[in-house]
Amino acid sequence: MKPAPEIDVAASAEELAARAAAWIAAKIAAAPKRIALNLSGGSTPKEVFRLLAAEPLRSAIDWSKVEIFWGDERFVPLDHAMSNFRMTSETLLSHVPVPPGQIHPVPVDAASPEKAAALYDGTLREFYGAPTLDLARPLFDVTLLGLGADGHTASLFPGTPALEIRDALVSAVVGATPEPRITMTYPALASSAEIAFLVSGEAKREILRRVLANDAALPASRIETAGALRIFADRAAFGG
């Protein structure tokens, strides 16, 4: 991981969620106009999103500034139980007034995962306003990432071709089960002013230890950004 991450250790999963939610709210408040949030799926972010959608944070945040993207998605309908968009809608977006035109779901109604990835790649470049990313001007202001027990992040799984992609910003994940997936690639994720991992629970302790030791076999270890890298962990995951 580059740069070395700042590690924020919370006493519990609840405190982790509270700290991450407060951090995100502060980033939105500090943004002069628009802020591009690139969200992760999975279960860990759910409580963070619920806190952002509840008082006091809900009223404290100017949601009109917020643009929402997803770092990965399952190639299922947006109302499918496994959809990251559905999870985010249930916990956050159906409770806060983000302008609908500022919510950018992966186009899972495309003819194939490959087509959905190509379309989302275009969405990102159109939003960015240029065909190629400039290190000095990140695409996202904040990217949230989770950490899988096998060291994956987004849908960048060990040993998969998406890990090696440097020209495309989004890729279909060949062979993902049970549902096909679409993931942002390293260049897209790296184009973030801030990246924050959310890692909770005893089950993540060993994989987090390996990522912090920069075990190059783990996709999460290879996350880089020209900006800031932070890990929100609870004591169960961080140990000590």
Ligand SMILES: O=C(O)[C@H](O)[C@@H](O)[C@H](O)[C@H](O)COP(=O)(O)O
């Ligand atoms: O779509 C997804 O599932 C996520 O993007 C994935 O990368 C997730 O962040 C990790 O698997 C951790 O998931 P948990 O938060 O559920 O442990």
